Amino acid sequence: MAKTYVTAVIMAKDGCEALLETELRKVVDEVRAEPGCLRYDLHRSGYGNAFLFYEIWESPAHLEAHGRTPHMAAMHEATASLTACPTEVNLWEAVDAAE
Template sequence: MSIYLTAIVKSKPETKEELSKILLNMVIQSRKEAACIQYDLHEDAVHDLFIFHEEWADQAGLDLHNQQEYLLDFVAKSSELTTEILIHQTNKIA
């Protein structure tokens, strides 16, 4: 059963360019993972928001994703680059 995530990342205005580069690298790396079905990044430039739409094959694959070095690096830098990160796990209903 697939796992669906929407992650909303609010950038600090002064770190938006640096954050964008890190997030784009996360897309490249995540799409290489076996359990990754979808990993898309959207931007709301007016509000300095980056929005991920993710689909993972299973919990084990998502758990492995959450242990990847590139993701851990982002987490370590996130307080310097962002003002808020929200992650929603949802169920597909249609």
């Protein structure tokens, strides 16, 4: 199976940036310990209200299992009132530029 690359952009409601960041930070170590997680990094935009998760998973099956974990369900519940819009999730394929 091919590696699965993911970006997830989360926008904070005005005034909720710090609270959202706190909630997002809570899952990082747990996710990094999940089977199949090769990379799980949290970034914050320079203008402060956008957050980006950059993820690499061993396979689509590992990513699917990640979405069903209790800590992700808890994070979604804890952040629902802090976000300005639905999370934008994109799946990516690696492009071998040497080909």
